[in-house]
Amino acid sequence: DIQMTQSPSSLSASVGDRVTITCRASQSIATYLNWYQQKPGKAPKLLMSAASSLQSGVPSRFSGSGSGTDFTLTISSLQPEDFATYYCQQSYNTRLTFGGGTKVAIK
Amino acid sequence: QVQLVQSGAEVKKPGSSVKVSCKASGGTFSTYAISWVRQAPGQGLEWMGGIIPIFGTTDYAQKFQGRVTITTDDSRSTAYMDLSSLTLQDTAVYYCARVALRGLIPDYFDFWGQGTLVTVSS
Numbered sequence: 001d002i003q004m005t006q007s008p009s010s011l012s013a014s015v016g017d018r019v020t021i022t023c024r025a026s027q028s029i030a031t032y033l034n035w036y037q038q039k040p041g042k043a044p045k046l047l048m049s050a051a052s053s054l055q056s057g058v059p060s061r062f063s064g065s066g067s068g069t070d071f072t073l074t075i076s077s078l079q080p081e082d083f084a085t086y087y088c089q090q091s092y093n094t095r096l097t098f099g100g101g102t103k104v105a106i107k
Numbered sequence: 108q109v110q111l112v113q114s115g116a117e118v119k120k121p122g123s124s125v126k127v128s129c130k131a132s133g134g135t136f137s138t139y140a141i142s143w144v145r146q147a148p149g150q151g152l153e154w155m156g157g158i159i160p161i162f163g164t165t166d167y168a169q170k171f172q173g174r175v176t177i178t179t180d181d182s183r184s185t186a187y188m189d190l191s192s193l194t195l196q197d198t199a200v201y202y203c204a205r206v207a208l209r210g211l212i213p214d215y216f217d218f219w220g221q222g223t224l225v226t227v228s229s
Binding site: 032036038043044045055089091093094096099100 | 142144151152153154157166168169202204206207209212213214215216217219220221222
Protein backbone atom coordinates (compact mmCIF):
# COMPACT_ATOMS: atom_id res chain seq x y z
CA ASP A 1 0.00 0.00 0.00
CA ILE A 2 1.08 3.59 -0.59
CA GLN A 3 2.05 5.31 2.67
CA MET A 4 1.14 8.95 3.15
CA THR A 5 3.12 11.02 5.66
CA GLN A 6 1.94 14.43 6.80
CA SER A 7 3.97 17.06 8.59
CA PRO A 8 3.73 18.58 11.02
CA SER A 9 1.34 16.41 13.00
CA SER A 10 0.16 19.54 14.77
CA LEU A 11 0.79 23.25 14.72
CA SER A 12 -0.32 26.37 16.55
CA ALA A 13 -1.11 29.51 14.60
CA SER A 14 -2.91 32.81 14.95
CA VAL A 15 -5.78 34.24 12.95
CA GLY A 16 -4.33 35.84 9.84
CA ASP A 17 -1.27 33.58 9.70
CA ARG A 18 -0.19 31.75 6.57
CA VAL A 19 -0.18 28.01 7.23
CA THR A 20 1.42 25.28 5.13
CA ILE A 21 0.87 21.55 5.60
CA THR A 22 2.99 18.97 3.79
CA CYS A 23 2.02 15.51 2.58
CA ARG A 24 4.54 13.03 1.20
CA ALA A 25 3.76 9.79 -0.63
CA SER A 26 5.93 6.68 -0.43
CA GLN A 27 5.91 6.48 -4.24
CA SER A 28 4.93 8.76 -7.06
CA ILE A 29 1.17 9.34 -7.23
CA ALA A 30 1.15 11.98 -10.01
CA THR A 31 -1.51 14.46 -8.83
CA TYR A 32 -3.93 11.89 -7.41
CA LEU A 33 -4.03 13.62 -4.06
CA ASN A 34 -7.02 14.97 -2.17
CA TRP A 35 -7.35 17.09 0.97
CA TYR A 36 -9.98 17.04 3.70
CA GLN A 37 -10.84 19.15 6.72
CA GLN A 38 -12.33 17.57 9.83
CA LYS A 39 -13.76 19.34 12.85
CA PRO A 40 -14.33 17.55 16.17
CA GLY A 41 -17.32 15.23 16.15
CA LYS A 42 -17.96 15.78 12.45
CA ALA A 43 -17.34 13.84 9.27
CA PRO A 44 -14.48 15.02 7.07
CA LYS A 45 -15.18 17.57 4.36
CA LEU A 46 -13.55 17.49 0.94
CA LEU A 47 -11.50 20.64 0.29
CA MET A 48 -9.49 19.83 -2.78
CA SER A 49 -9.07 17.09 -5.36
CA ALA A 50 -6.35 16.35 -7.90
CA ALA A 51 -3.82 18.18 -5.71
CA SER A 52 -4.98 21.68 -6.58
CA SER A 53 -8.63 21.68 -7.67
CA LEU A 54 -10.67 23.58 -5.10
CA GLN A 55 -14.10 22.16 -4.40
CA SER A 56 -17.15 24.34 -4.91
CA GLY A 57 -17.85 26.49 -1.87
CA VAL A 58 -14.37 26.18 -0.37
CA PRO A 59 -12.82 29.60 0.29
CA SER A 60 -10.05 30.73 -2.04
CA ARG A 61 -7.64 31.17 0.87
CA PHE A 62 -7.11 27.40 0.56
CA SER A 63 -4.74 26.27 -2.14
CA GLY A 64 -2.93 23.09 -3.01
CA SER A 65 0.14 22.22 -5.02
CA GLY A 66 2.52 19.42 -5.80
CA SER A 67 2.95 16.32 -7.91
CA GLY A 68 4.82 13.07 -7.72
CA THR A 69 5.57 12.49 -4.05
CA ASP A 70 5.42 15.94 -2.42
CA PHE A 71 2.32 18.03 -1.88
CA THR A 72 1.30 21.07 0.13
CA LEU A 73 -1.92 22.55 1.41
CA THR A 74 -1.70 26.27 2.14
CA ILE A 75 -4.12 28.50 3.99
CA SER A 76 -3.16 32.03 3.03
CA SER A 77 -4.80 33.82 5.97
CA LEU A 78 -6.05 31.58 8.75
CA GLN A 79 -9.61 32.25 9.87
CA PRO A 80 -11.28 31.15 13.13
CA GLU A 81 -13.34 28.51 11.29
CA ASP A 82 -10.16 26.93 9.88
CA PHE A 83 -9.02 25.48 13.18
CA ALA A 84 -9.44 21.77 12.49
CA THR A 85 -7.54 18.65 11.48
CA TYR A 86 -6.47 18.26 7.86
CA TYR A 87 -5.89 14.98 6.04
CA CYS A 88 -4.40 14.12 2.69
CA GLN A 89 -5.53 11.02 0.78
CA GLN A 90 -4.08 9.34 -2.29
CA SER A 91 -6.18 7.85 -5.08
CA TYR A 92 -3.36 6.63 -7.32
CA ASN A 93 -4.43 3.04 -6.86
CA THR A 94 -7.58 1.35 -5.74
CA ARG A 95 -6.39 0.86 -2.17
CA LEU A 96 -6.91 4.35 -0.89
CA THR A 97 -4.83 5.64 2.01
CA PHE A 98 -4.84 8.71 4.22
CA GLY A 99 -2.09 10.68 5.85
CA GLY A 100 -1.97 10.75 9.62
CA GLY A 101 -3.48 14.22 9.87
CA THR A 102 -2.34 17.70 10.87
CA LYS A 103 -4.14 19.43 13.70
CA VAL A 104 -4.24 23.21 13.38
CA ALA A 105 -4.78 24.78 16.78
CA ILE A 106 -5.14 28.31 18.04
CA LYS A 107 -1.96 29.90 19.34
CA GLN B 108 -28.63 17.01 -2.28
CA VAL B 109 -26.88 13.72 -1.65
CA GLN B 110 -27.32 12.31 1.84
CA LEU B 111 -25.86 9.22 3.46
CA VAL B 112 -27.64 8.08 6.61
CA GLN B 113 -26.01 5.41 8.73
CA SER B 114 -27.46 3.03 11.27
CA GLY B 115 -27.18 3.72 14.97
CA ALA B 116 -24.51 3.10 17.55
CA GLU B 117 -23.61 -0.47 18.50
CA VAL B 118 -22.07 -2.12 21.53
CA LYS B 119 -20.48 -5.49 20.83
CA LYS B 120 -18.59 -8.19 22.68
CA PRO B 121 -15.08 -9.24 21.64
CA GLY B 122 -15.22 -12.01 19.07
CA SER B 123 -18.61 -10.97 17.71
CA SER B 124 -19.53 -9.23 14.46
CA VAL B 125 -21.14 -5.92 13.60
CA LYS B 126 -23.04 -4.84 10.51
CA VAL B 127 -23.45 -1.14 9.78
CA SER B 128 -25.75 0.19 7.07
CA CYS B 129 -25.56 3.33 4.96
CA LYS B 130 -28.61 4.50 3.03
CA ALA B 131 -28.06 6.94 0.17
CA SER B 132 -30.53 9.44 -1.19
CA GLY B 133 -30.45 12.32 -3.63
CA GLY B 134 -28.07 10.79 -6.17
CA THR B 135 -27.54 7.87 -8.52
CA PHE B 136 -26.40 5.16 -6.14
CA SER B 137 -24.90 2.66 -8.54
CA THR B 138 -22.68 5.01 -10.55
CA TYR B 139 -20.40 5.87 -7.64
CA ALA B 140 -18.27 3.84 -5.29
CA ILE B 141 -18.98 3.53 -1.60
CA SER B 142 -16.15 3.24 0.86
CA TRP B 143 -15.97 2.64 4.58
CA VAL B 144 -13.52 4.64 6.68
CA ARG B 145 -13.02 4.28 10.39
CA GLN B 146 -11.61 6.55 13.06
CA ALA B 147 -10.54 5.22 16.44
CA PRO B 148 -10.84 7.64 19.38
CA GLY B 149 -8.33 10.46 18.99
CA GLN B 150 -6.84 8.86 15.89
CA GLY B 151 -6.76 9.52 12.16
CA LEU B 152 -8.82 8.24 9.26
CA GLU B 153 -8.34 4.66 8.07
CA TRP B 154 -9.76 3.37 4.79
CA MET B 155 -11.19 -0.12 5.25
CA GLY B 156 -12.49 -0.95 1.81
CA GLY B 157 -15.01 -0.11 -0.84
CA ILE B 158 -17.43 -1.31 -3.46
CA ILE B 159 -18.52 -0.13 -6.89
CA PRO B 160 -22.20 -1.12 -7.03
CA ILE B 161 -22.58 -0.97 -10.80
CA PHE B 162 -19.82 -3.54 -11.19
CA GLY B 163 -20.25 -5.32 -7.89
CA THR B 164 -16.50 -5.15 -7.37
CA THR B 165 -14.95 -4.80 -3.95
CA ASP B 166 -11.49 -3.91 -2.66
CA TYR B 167 -10.29 -4.11 0.92
CA ALA B 168 -7.33 -2.76 2.83
CA GLN B 169 -4.87 -5.54 3.51
CA LYS B 170 -5.29 -4.99 7.24
CA PHE B 171 -8.95 -5.98 7.08
CA GLN B 172 -8.81 -8.71 4.43
CA GLY B 173 -10.81 -11.73 5.58
CA ARG B 174 -12.52 -9.83 8.35
CA VAL B 175 -14.57 -7.20 6.51
CA THR B 176 -17.28 -7.64 3.91
CA ILE B 177 -18.85 -4.73 2.04
CA THR B 178 -22.07 -5.27 0.13
CA THR B 179 -24.89 -3.24 -1.37
CA ASP B 180 -28.61 -3.63 -1.89
CA ASP B 181 -29.11 -1.50 -4.98
CA SER B 182 -32.90 -1.71 -4.71
CA ARG B 183 -32.64 0.04 -1.33
CA SER B 184 -29.68 2.30 -2.28
CA THR B 185 -28.01 0.94 0.82
CA ALA B 186 -24.48 -0.22 1.50
CA TYR B 187 -23.42 -2.48 4.35
CA MET B 188 -20.16 -3.07 6.17
CA ASP B 189 -19.80 -6.30 8.11
CA LEU B 190 -16.79 -6.61 10.42
CA SER B 191 -16.14 -9.89 12.20
CA SER B 192 -13.90 -11.16 15.02
CA LEU B 193 -14.13 -7.85 16.83
CA THR B 194 -11.47 -6.84 19.34
CA LEU B 195 -11.24 -3.88 21.70
CA GLN B 196 -9.08 -2.15 19.03
CA ASP B 197 -12.08 -2.08 16.69
CA THR B 198 -13.79 0.53 18.87
CA ALA B 199 -14.17 3.45 16.50
CA VAL B 200 -16.52 5.67 14.55
CA TYR B 201 -17.26 4.03 11.21
CA TYR B 202 -18.09 6.29 8.27
CA CYS B 203 -19.48 5.45 4.88
CA ALA B 204 -18.60 7.82 2.08
CA ARG B 205 -19.54 8.23 -1.54
CA VAL B 206 -16.50 8.06 -3.76
CA ALA B 207 -16.28 9.71 -7.14
CA LEU B 208 -14.82 7.48 -9.84
CA ARG B 209 -11.97 8.28 -12.18
CA GLY B 210 -12.78 5.76 -14.85
CA LEU B 211 -12.86 2.57 -12.81
CA ILE B 212 -10.63 3.93 -10.02
CA PRO B 213 -12.14 5.33 -6.81
CA ASP B 214 -10.94 8.90 -6.41
CA TYR B 215 -12.17 11.32 -3.76
CA PHE B 216 -14.77 11.10 -1.01
CA ASP B 217 -17.36 13.77 -1.78
CA PHE B 218 -20.19 12.92 0.60
CA TRP B 219 -20.01 11.29 4.02
CA GLY B 220 -22.41 9.64 6.39
CA GLN B 221 -22.78 10.95 9.91
CA GLY B 222 -20.71 8.13 11.40
CA THR B 223 -21.64 5.13 13.54
CA LEU B 224 -19.91 4.54 16.87
CA VAL B 225 -19.07 0.90 17.41
CA THR B 226 -17.92 0.12 20.92
CA VAL B 227 -16.33 -3.24 21.62
CA SER B 228 -16.40 -4.04 25.31
CA SER B 229 -16.43 -7.14 27.43
